[in-house]
Structures are given as C-alpha cells and as structure tokens.
Amino acid sequence: MTSTSPHHNSSPARRFPVVVVGAGPAGLTIANILRAASVDCLVLEIETREFIEQRPRAGVLEEGAVRGLQRRGLAENLLARAQRHTECEFRFAGERYRLEYADLTGVHHWVYPQQFLVTDLVREYVDVRGGAIRFGVQDVQLHDLDTDHPSVSYTCPESGLREVVHCDFVAGCDGARGVTRTALPADRAHIARSDYGIGWLALLAQAPPSSDCVLFGMHPRGFAGHMPRSAEVTRYYLECPPGDTPENWSHERVWTELQQRLGANGVPPLTEGRLIEKRVLDMHNYVVEPMVFGRLFLAGDAAHLTAPIAAKGMNLALHDAFLLGDGLVAHVTKGDGTGLDAYSATCLNRVWDYQEFSHWLSDVYHGTSSGDPYRAGTTLARLRRIFDSETAARAFAEQYLGSHTAG
Numbered sequence: 001m002t003s004t005s006p007h008h009n010s011s012p013a014r015r016f017p018v019v020v021v022g023a024g025p026a027g028l029t030i031a032n033i034l035r036a037a038s039v040d041c042l043v044l045e046i047e048t049r050e051f052i053e054q055r056p057r058a059g060v061l062e063e064g065a066v067r068g069l070q071r072r073g074l075a076e077n078l079l080a081r082a083q084r085h086t087e088c089e090f091r092f093a094g095e096r097y098r099l100e101y102a103d104l105t106g107v108h109h110w111v112y113p114q115q116f117l118v119t120d121l122v123r124e125y126v127d128v129r130g131g132a133i134r135f136g137v138q139d140v141q142l143h144d145l146d147t148d149h150p151s152v153s154y155t156c157p158e159s160g161l162r163e164v165v166h167c168d169f170v171a172g173c174d175g176a177r178g179v180t181r182t183a184l185p186a187d188r189a190h191i192a193r194s195d196y197g198i199g200w201l202a203l204l205a206q207a208p209p210s211s212d213c214v215l216f217g218m219h220p221r222g223f224a225g226h227m228p229r230s231a232e233v234t235r236y237y238l239e240c241p242p243g244d245t246p247e248n249w250s251h252e253r254v255w256t257e258l259q260q261r262l263g264a265n266g267v268p269p270l271t272e273g274r275l276i277e278k279r280v281l282d283m284h285n286y287v288v289e290p291m292v293f294g295r296l297f298l299a300g301d302a303a304h305l306t307a308p309i310a311a312k313g314m315n316l317a318l319h320d321a322f323l324l325g326d327g328l329v330a331h332v333t334k335g336d337g338t339g340l341d342a343y344s345a346t347c348l349n350r351v352w353d354y355q356e357f358s359h360w361l362s363d364v365y366h367g368t369s370s371g372d373p374y375r376a377g378t379t380l381a382r383l384r385r386i387f388d389s390e391t392a393a394r395a396f397a398e399q400y401l402g403s404h405t406a407g
C-alpha cells in the first residue's frame, strides 16, 4: 500500500539508503550485497528469525544461481553441504526413462533446502556483516515512492508505535503475499496472470529418498513427483483438484497414490515415512511489468510467481537479487544508474523464458491425466521425443537447468 505521508503517533524517523522489505532469499541476498559494499540498509520482516530459518520450501538450485552466490561470498556452506544432481527420471506408460542432463549441458543442479540457504544468509548478514534487521514488524506501508525522498513505515512489535524510515530506495522482496506489489498503481504496472486449474498436494516425508534423483511420474491418475531434499527428508507432489484440502489425504491414501503414480517396471516400492508437511497449492503464475515504480524495485516472488512446476522460483529470486543488489551499489556509491535503469527489462527476459518453460512442462506433467485422449496422446509423443532425439533432450535439459540463459 502507498500513501503520501507516514502515520501519526510515530517515533523519530531514521534514515537508511535502502530499505529491504522481506527476509527471503531475494531480500537477504540484496542486503548482503549492499552490506559488503558498505551501503547501509534496513531489512523489515514480519516473521521471527526462528520461523524463517525453519520454513521449508524450495530445494533445487541452478548452477548459475550458486555461482552468483559464490562470487558474493554467500555459498560456503552450500558448496560444502549441497548435493549435486546430474540426472532425472521420467516414469510413464509403466516404464522408466533416465535423462542424464549434466552430460547434455555440462552443468548440474544443486539440492540445498531453502531454509538452510535462508539460515546462511541471515547469519552472514546479521552476525558476520553486522547488518540491520527488524523481525516481527507489522503493517508495513510505503510512502512517496514517486519522489526522491520515499519512506517506509511499520508498527514496532515491542512498543506498538509506528516507526518511520526515510530512504533513497525500497527493495520489495516480500514474496507472493506481501504488500509492496500492491503499491504499484494500476495505471503504471500490468499484472499478467495464468491459472493452471490444477492443484498439487505438496508433501514432506520423514523418509529417505527412494531414488538418487528427481522422479517425474506421468500417470492417468495424475502427476506425481519425488524430490530428494536430504538423507532423511523427501519432498513429494501429487496432482489433485484445485481447492482440495489436505484433510482429504490420509497417510494411507497419499502413499497408495504415490506408489501407483511413481511405479514402473523393475523399480522397488518407494520408502514410506511420516508426512511432516501436507498442503495444497493451487497452481498459478503471475508477472508484474515493469518491476519498478519510482524508487520501488520489486524482486523475487513479489514481482513474479512461477508455480513450483519447474523449480524456478528461488532461482529467479536470486537472479533478480544479484542484479538489483549490484545496481543499487553502483547507484549509491558511484552515482551510476545504468544497472537500475536496465533492471526490470533484464529480469523480465529471464522471467518470461522460465514462465514459458513452466507452461510447457505443465502440459507434459498433466496431459496424461487430463481425461482428454488427444492431449494424452500428444503428451506421450513429447515425452518419447526427449528420449528418441538428442537434440530434443538437449533443448529440454538446457531449459530445465537454465543453462541457455546468460549469467
């Protein structure tokens, strides 16, 4: 939300060159880049530190994202602890098909749970680089964004008073449910949306992975996915009707469906375990264009959502953060605005590319269960082509790994 002047009953205002709203992968990466260049910023986060350090979400990182973190001194733990994945497996029509994508592209995926990365980024920003952060803030509001003296106000969790922070720039990194996106006036930004009309039951199982790689099961009963996260925990997905509820999915029903949908000739049954997370995601996407309004720059899920179909959301968030962090540093320290001027258009090229791939992959995942024999037939043809043609396999692998895009 935006307004022209901050609240009354506020304590004395403070000033930071940059205010970052949201301490997810995007916001924390930007804050670390600023701090490393001695540009002060304040990060505002509605949750507690303990909460964000334990919130499980993504796990699959592209090599470009990892190298970007490494170049900025933010990947030490990740490189020591993350698993390298070089292959994935498709299971359809009762058979299994391995795709050795690292051989095709020369790059691989890293698997590192998002909460581990957030923990590393918070520690580096707060404990090592001495950065300023406020956890548990409420009712964040943005003001005067289309002037050169914007400000951000929030309610302090301890005092209940409104605090006002003056700044030169605001980085809106508060994810899909945040407030910064709503500060863009409707006549200055366009939001493109797409709804798949499909639900996914997202599960975390206290069970070791049942394969050394990601598995995609395309089955007439619905899509199922298997994503290793650690030696003890595996993420699974089950296609379900949109608006379904986790209560409809008992332990027995979940494992029966997973065993069926991920079953194939010659493979042992999945290793079952306690379900420690069970939630329904209604699969949809959106893209905000441009990602900038005045002194507000959006990054990550605040600017664009990609349903977790192709494991792209955190990768895009990190890519935005590298560009925005570097652009802010150049502007604040050298008065060089070229990075910020190009920010939105550069990010959106990659965003739309990944959106298109997610749509393509969604058709592949959900065609056999669509109930439409024509879609089922063309889906199986697409899948077979990946394994009949090295050119088709390479094209798929490049997009899956993000290796066709620069940076």
Ligand code: RFL
Pocket (backbone or CB within 6 Å): 021, 022, 023, 024, 025, 026, 027, 044, 045, 046, 047, 052, 056, 057, 058, 059, 060, 061, 114, 140, 173, 174, 175, 176, 177, 178, 179, 202, 281, 299, 300, 301, 302, 308, 310, 311, 312, 313, 314, 315, 316, 317
């Ligand atoms: P985040 O991580 O949502 O962080 C936003 C932060 O802002 C805080 N916040 C606010 N703070 C202040 N004021 C407000 N009003 C605020 N409102 C919210 C929030 O508490 C939070 O701390 O956004 P960011 O940084 O843009 O990062 C995006 C990623 O989190 C997201 O794209 C990924 O999790 C998506 N995703 C995946 N991406 C991948 O690249 N690879 C994957 O394997 C992958 N798997 C997934 C996923 C997302 C999933 N879910 C839950 C939708 C698997 C799942 C199940």
